[in-house]
Amino acid sequence: MDKKKVKKKNKKNLLSESLEDYLETILALQRTNTVARSKDIAEKLDIKRGSVTGMLKKLAKSELVNYEPYGYVTLTPEGRKIARQIELRHIFLKDFFHRILKVDEKTADRTACRMEHAMNNQTFTKFKTFLKKIDTCSYCDIEPAED
Amino acid sequence: MDKKKVKKKNKKNLLSESLEDYLETILALQRTNTVARSKDIAEKLDIKRGSVTGMLKKLAKSELVNYEPYGYVTLTPEGRKIARQIELRHIFLKDFFHRILKVDEKTADRTACRMEHAMNNQTFTKFKTFLKKIDTCSYCDIEPAED
DNA sequence: AATAGAAGTTAGGCGTATATAACTTTTCAT
């Protein structure tokens, strides 16, 4: 009865970093444009239009986006939930790198972009708490470090 | 005749995260065993022996490891340099998550493992400086956050 | 020295995520 190698059909519905990027991008586009278009997703992610379709189909199959051929793309409630999580991780990470560490904004953003996928809930929760502490600690107002 | 696309001779000698993991692993094995064996690399990285060979060839072609078929594997000076960089990022990131944020050790390690590849020099330098500050700031001795 | 088992390699295959190019559908300006 031990669930050894019983097919990783886990509730641990793991999304790839790429797929997470798509969700995050669609959320941003929905904010600006109310809907996301394939072409805009492609532009934001710096990939070709043709590559987007297949990924949207995957996300649709996982019920994370509403997708009909030639139609607009929107997030399902579950998709939005995930997108928001990733977006929040991005925001806090970038803030940490840029405002606290004084890393230049572009680098801070690029770094957050990559790290946001690697932070689980436990870590993120504690990271937020930590940031709040830092923000009320004048001593921790560190000087920009030298390169 | 046709001017074929001149091989993208990457100036920005970018290593994939996987390749960086190999270097990091080989460095650790060299410390313990003086040399790294294919089998031990496979075990540490939790991949199959057969997969290691191809990656070692890539690293050898980039002159980051010394590799001869059926021989031991060691890092070249350049390979060691990169391996050390990544190892240091790992150590500091894990320390931050575990000791400062009070994330459990396993999670801290897993998180560092993924983030270490996303941190450039500028960011790492400032991160280290920041950690030093934190360590001398009793106020910043935050309580463990709740999950 | 023979040989069995361990370690290493090779070949072929798979899944993911991308590109390119041709094709289809939609949109918009007239």
Place this chain on the structure above:
DNA sequence: ATGAAAAGTTATATACGCCTAACTTCTATT
């Protein structure tokens, strides 16, 4: 209302990193 341009799709191809299975080489014990 129509036709060209824009947007979207499809099919095919490539790169990467992994796996499996069969094969080769090394090694350690007898």
